[in-house]
Amino acid sequence: MAKVRLKNPQWANFSSYVGVTKFEKGVSVDHVSVREAQLIGSIMAVEIIEDDGSIHNGGLAQLQVDGRGMQAPVEKKKLMASDTFNTPEEIEVPDVVFNAKEPTAPSEEDKVSEDLEKMVEDHEAQMQAEKVSAPQRLYERDELEAIADENGITSLREIGENLGVKSNSIETLIHKILKAQRGK
Numbered sequence: 001m002a003k004v005r006l007k008n009p010q011w012a013n014f015s016s017y018v019g020v021t022k023f024e025k026g027v028s029v030d031h032v033s034v035r036e037a038q039l040i041g042s043i044m045a046v047e048i049i050e051d052d053g054s055i056h057n058g059g060l061a062q063l064q065v066d067g068r069g070m071q072a073p074v075e076k077k078k079l080m081a082s083d084t085f086n087t088p089e090e091i092e093v094p095d096v097v098f099n100a101k102e103p104t105a106p107s108e109e110d111k112v113s114e115d116l117e118k119m120v121e122d123h124e125a126q127m128q129a130e131k132v133s134a135p136q137r138l139y140e141r142d143e144l145e146a147i148a149d150e151n152g153i154t155s156l157r158e159i160g161e162n163l164g165v166k167s168n169s170i171e172t173l174i175h176k177i178l179k180a181q182r183g184k
Helices: 034-043 060-067 108-133 141-151 153-163 170-182
Strands: 003-006 021-024 046-049 055-057
Touching (some): 003 021, 034 060
Antiparallel strands (some): 003 046, 046 055
C-alpha cells in the first residue's frame, strides 16, 4: 500500500475526493491499494509514493512499461508415452437392422416435377445467354430526356434495369444510365 500524488500542477492544491480516495493538497490522505492507484492513474497523471519514500510513475500504462522486460512463466510438463499415443481398442458393435421400405420406382408426379424443374432451368439459362449476347444500345442524354418526356420514368427504368441501375428521380436515373454505359 502506498499514497498517490497528483502530478499535474493544476491539481497541486486539490483537497477533495476522487472516487473513494480523499486528497489533501494533491496527495492522498490514506494509503491506497494498487488497483485504486491504477484506476486514478488511468484518468490523470499520478505518482506512487511508497512507504520507504521511493516515488515512481503510476497508472496502467506505466504498469505495462514496467512489465515489458518480464519473462512469461513457463511450466514444463513431462510427457508420458501414454499421453501422446492412443492404442486403438476393439469395440464390439451390434448388427444394425433397417426397417426401411424397398426402393420404388419414381411416381408420375415426381417425373412431372423433375421435367418442370429442368424446363425452368433451361429457360433461365437461355434468358441469361440472351442478356449476355444481346448488344446494348448506347443512348445520348437528349435521347433519354426525350424518352422520359414521352413515356415517363417507367421507360427509363426499363433501360436502367438492363444496365443494372435504379433510381426514383428521372435526372438521377439518366445520369446513372449514362455512367453505366461508359462502364464506370
